Amino acid sequence: MHSSDNRGSWEFHPEDTLTEDTGNFPSTLAQVNFSGQKKAGSAVDVPGLAYRNEDIMSESWRKHRKHVFVLSEAGKPIYSRYGNEEALSSAMGVMMALVSFVQAGGNMIQSIFSDEHTVVFLQKGPLVFVSVSATRQSEQQLRSELLHVYHQIVSMLTQASINRIFERRKNFDLRRLLFGSEKVLDGLLDVMDSDPSFFLSAVQCLPLPSSSRDALSHILQKAITPDLVFSFLISNNRLVSVVQEKTVLEDARLKPSDLHLLFNLIRVSAFQAGEIWTPICLPLFNPDCYFYAYVAYLDPPECTVCLVLLSTDKEAFYAVAECKRKIEEAFASQNALQWVANTQLYYVNDIGVANLKHFLYKPSKVLDHYRQMPQFTWSLASLKCSPALLRSSLRNQLSVNSLNCCDGSKRKRTVSLFVNSQDTPLPCTPAGAPQTDRIHQTLDFSLSCNFE
Incomplete structure (x- = not known):
């Protein structure tokens, strides 16, 4: 059943797309366009990828100042910032044992402190998140980071799908659904170490005269179709303009955190030319439903100006692509992309x-x-x-x-x-x-x- 009230669509169930031959989920972040053709380009350098197979017995692994682990309630490993999850299965089993021991006493473990490390736990439904930090960050800050990791996973799978999966099979290996998407979590953790927007719950805007920004927004507004809910114009990870369809419910306000997760998905995606059509959830807007995101750069080969159109209809690719064509024509007629290109960031x-x-x-x-x-x-x-x-x-x-x-x-x-x-x-x-x-x-x- 397709349901659309401008809050998203219930139609796409990731657990139903497991391939029979490999049992893997064909990741929504695969660098393909609607026709399945691979796109040229290279993703942003994500430092975490270099540590994916790091030896967990090595001195270098122990010297990392902050580790992040994700596991299921059954103790199954899902993600580790450094090292291979399978090699860490015993360690994650110990973490889950600590959680279960405290739960048996009617409490919930929050944190453990030592002279050099802070260990913070966060449990969200069937998932457990653990941060082991030797930084100066507080328990509150580390828990906030774990919450962002949870929201990034929800953005790829939806909260309803995660809960439904583990209700059916408590020992399900969620890595099957997240296969190929580890770089998204790596990129998120790396950018949170240096970008204050996550802790501030705020966005950075590209500096533009208000007249230019209004003109860009007007072009985006004119191109909206009935199932198009949000239109974003982004330049170098800064927001240029966002247009929200008028019928979106007043209480369904877009939150900065959702925008940060969307930016991160785009930042680590390995495409430059062409377009991407992919389901994506905005966890703080509606954690249980998908939008369908059309993502395309408007200025190849520089690839600094990105257009993102979110629809509630998974069959709307061609209609949304037509919107993008109209937006490009309007931008070209006013030389609007040059306004963005000529922007001087002030010092x-x-x-x-x-x-x-x-x-x-x-x-x-x-x-x-x-x-x-x-x-x-x-x-x-x-x-x-x-x-x-x-x-x-x-x-x-x-x-x-x-x-x-x-x-x-x-x-x-x-x-x-x-x-x-x-x-x-x-x-x-x-x-x-x-x-x-x-x-x-x-x-x-x-x-x-x-x-x-």
Whole structure:
């Protein structure tokens, strides 16, 4: 039965697509177009892939600062960030034994602390998630990461399908359905180490004049068909525009986390030319149903501008492809892609504040009648400035600006400083933070700065 109320479709059941000869699920992330022809291109470099077959007895495996494991209630391994899941089956069995032992006493295990490590557990239905960390991250932050991993799995299978599978067979090997999709989870964990958007529950927008953004949105709006629910225009992992079909229920608001998961799927997919038509679930919008995503780059061979169209009808490929053609024609007639290509990302020194090296800013209040998603902006480049001027400069620019970042180690430090501040009374500076680091938070905004 096909059901569509603009919340998704119940029609696609991944457990029904197991192939008889191999028992494997033909992954929705396979790099094929609608006709099944393979597409050229290369995926983003995902560091986790290099560790897929790492020896779990090696010193290098033990030295990783954060491990993430996923297993079923029956103790069956599903995923490991480092090393092969099969080789870790005994270790995962011990993890499940700890969970079961505490459950037998009428409790639920949350975390274990030692001098050097924090072990955090998260149980979602029939799945158990474990993080073993030697970082400075708090229990709350690690659990948030595990929740994102769970949502990424749901985005590929749906919550209803996962529950239905394990109701039928408690010892089911979920790797059969996730076959070929490990890189999606690897990519998610890697990007969460350095991208604050996950912890902030906010998105970065590409800086554009409001007139240009409105024109792009108008083109997307005109191309909407009855079963097309969302249209996204993305450039280099930044949101350019999103259009939501008017009949989408008011209480079914799109959440930033769903957008992050969608961005991650696109980021790690190995295609440049052509198009992808694939089922995808938006867990916070509706965890039990699929949308059908049409994904295509509009500017090959650069492949920086990506169009994503979400439909509730799995048979709507040709209708959605026609929408994409109309959008391309409208963009070409107005030379609209050049607006995106000519966008200049601003640096901290463009603001003109003394001695400021980098900052991160997020408004706490979002005007609901504009149906805006929470946004943030940040930079790690050198600059000269004062927080008061920074606040006034950013308030009027946030919706149309985002910032460049520098090296990964500084990026991770800023993320760590900011998310640590969420666990303490505000305004504040985290305990142990260098004197040059300052975090200020009010009812209206949060600001994290680092001065020379």
